Amino acid sequence: CRRRPRLPPGPSGKLLIGNLLDVPTKHEWLRYAEYARTYGTLSLLREVAYPRSAGDIVCLRVLGQTLIILSSENDIKELLATRGAIYSGRMRGAMVQSVGEGVLVLPLGRPFRAIRRIFSSLLGPLAIRRCSDVQAQAVIQCLRRLVDQQQDPVIALKRMIGGAVLQLAYGYEVKSDDDHFVQLAEKSAFAFLSALQPGWVVDTFPALMDLPSWLPFTGFKRKVELWRQDAEQGLRAPWDWVKSRLASGVATPSFAAELMDHKDEDAARMALRDIYGAGMDTTLTASLWLILALALHPDVQIRAQREIDAVTLGERLPTLDDRGSLPYIDAIVKEVMRWHPTVPLAVPHIVTEEDTYHGYRIPKGSIVIANVWSILHDPQKYPDPEMFRPERHLSHDVKVNPNPYTYAFGFGPRQCPGRNLADTTLYLLASSVLATCTVSSAVSSHNEILTPESLEYTSGTISRPAPFHCRMTPRSEQLRALLYDGFSD
Numbered sequence: 001c002r003r004r005p006r007l008p009p010g011p012s013g014k015l016l017i018g019n020l021l022d023v024p025t026k027h028e029w030l031r032y033a034e035y036a037r038t039y040g041t042l043s044l045l046r047e048v049a050y051p052r053s054a055g056d057i058v059c060l061r062v063l064g065q066t067l068i069i070l071s072s073e074n075d076i077k078e079l080l081a082t083r084g085a086i087y088s089g090r091m092r093g094a095m096v097q098s099v100g101e102g103v104l105v106l107p108l109g110r111p112f113r114a115i116r117r118i119f120s121s122l123l124g125p126l127a128i129r130r131c132s133d134v135q136a137q138a139v140i141q142c143l144r145r146l147v148d149q150q151q152d153p154v155i156a157l158k159r160m161i162g163g164a165v166l167q168l169a170y171g172y173e174v175k176s177d178d179d180h181f182v183q184l185a186e187k188s189a190f191a192f193l194s195a196l197q198p199g200w201v202v203d204t205f206p207a208l209m210d211l212p213s214w215l216p217f218t219g220f221k222r223k224v225e226l227w228r229q230d231a232e233q234g235l236r237a238p239w240d241w242v243k244s245r246l247a248s249g250v251a252t253p254s255f256a257a258e259l260m261d262h263k264d265e266d267a268a269r270m271a272l273r274d275i276y277g278a279g280m281d282t283t284l285t286a287s288l289w290l291i292l293a294l295a296l297h298p299d300v301q302i303r304a305q306r307e308i309d310a311v312t313l314g315e316r317l318p319t320l321d322d323r324g325s326l327p328y329i330d331a332i333v334k335e336v337m338r339w340h341p342t343v344p345l346a347v348p349h350i351v352t353e354e355d356t357y358h359g360y361r362i363p364k365g366s367i368v369i370a371n372v373w374s375i376l377h378d379p380q381k382y383p384d385p386e387m388f389r390p391e392r393h394l395s396h397d398v399k400v401n402p403n404p405y406t407y408a409f410g411f412g413p414r415q416c417p418g419r420n421l422a423d424t425t426l427y428l429l430a431s432s433v434l435a436t437c438t439v440s441s442a443v444s445s446h447n448e449i450l451t452p453e454s455l456e457y458t459s460g461t462i463s464r465p466a467p468f469h470c471r472m473t474p475r476s477e478q479l480r481a482l483l484y485d486g487f488s489d
């Protein structure tokens, strides 16, 4: 009889708990990269046992669940993209299903495809150009807060991203930091993302969901009910607001106004709500890394400012149309996405059918994690990967420094549908900051001077820099005035 293929290699587990203690809880991508080096291609034994196998595929077994960690571009492309039809499921615990659906957890199928089509039509590479005026306005307002009020970058950038998203999606103008629709969007995103967190007992024992709420230890049911209402409000309230504005003939242009007669209203509402939920923390984090990278690299700022000044002559702000003439700004944005990838392990995929790869068995239901950080810090691809060096992306040598966007936004059918929106935001932010200001004096929340070597950052799905402050100084009075020319408050 034929032997069943083995699971991919990995640390040997303990009796009963398997690799439970091997699953990292801090800066997970660093430990997974270490596993790939120890158990992957560099392992001599594995080379002998599987001479034709390639890549750094590693397996952990935790309480009956298989975790497959991919660290090489070839493995990731082959499994998550080429075999994407069976490698694109999501974890859908009882908790998140009770709170409500979201694009992030929908299985591949008709509703998923309908929503992805909506995203392509609104946020595809060409469609995105019409968003740039709204984004530019939000960036300028944010810069005024950073420059003139020295506002905390997190607050100013949140307002910038949230304001642009609500304006584009619903034609809604955010007027204050505690705006009603912002709060709805925040609550709805919080509900969904909290329910998605691993560790809910009810995800392991779904039958608990049927217990009556008056029993002790069923507090999670009250949470579910509250969060379900928040998620539902996020779907309905702004959509209904646009509907009533359309009926009274006062609606301003928006994605919702365009989609109001869409044949699949549920898909349209979910797509719009999830732009905020999936786009806020990710874009905020990348923007924070951008500001911090500039503050820590004055030489990069000087070179970027020279490039911008040569195009705008200091008489206007750069626009999206200037992008082709500003390759160094483009390179800064790419380097931000590479240096500290916002989502270092992408979002886990689930295998929906058993598979075999390079002689290894990949069981149905395995969680597949793509170590994006590992690729973006591979010294063979990106020499001196720890250094923030935008000029690497100006090189014409195709063998090194591939475009980090190929990896930073995930893979296959689930690749991030908001990447063009995020990219335009980052380009407009970088070019406007550099056209008008110098960023300096980055300090931690304890007032310690920050250096590239001393940076701290969070663990988890999104890796954000630890809280910091920096100074945003106008380069001249004339350039500061550009923040007020022709842009309303």
Ligand code: HEM
Pocket (backbone or CB within 6 Å): 103, 104, 105, 123, 274, 275, 276, 278, 279, 280, 282, 283, 286, 342, 343, 346, 347, 348, 349, 408, 409, 410, 411, 412, 413, 414, 415, 416, 417, 418, 419, 421, 422
């Ligand atoms: C710098 C900013 C961003 C980064 C780094 C980022 C990254 C990612 C990554 C890694 C994934 C998972 C892909 C996978 O499973 O393979 C993802 C999914 C997603 N992103 Fe983004 N994203 C960003 C901004 C945005 C924005 C602005 C939107 C707004 C539309 C957005 C909407 C989504 C959605 C809806 C999903 C779920 C897609 C699915 O499961 O099919 N993202 N993003």
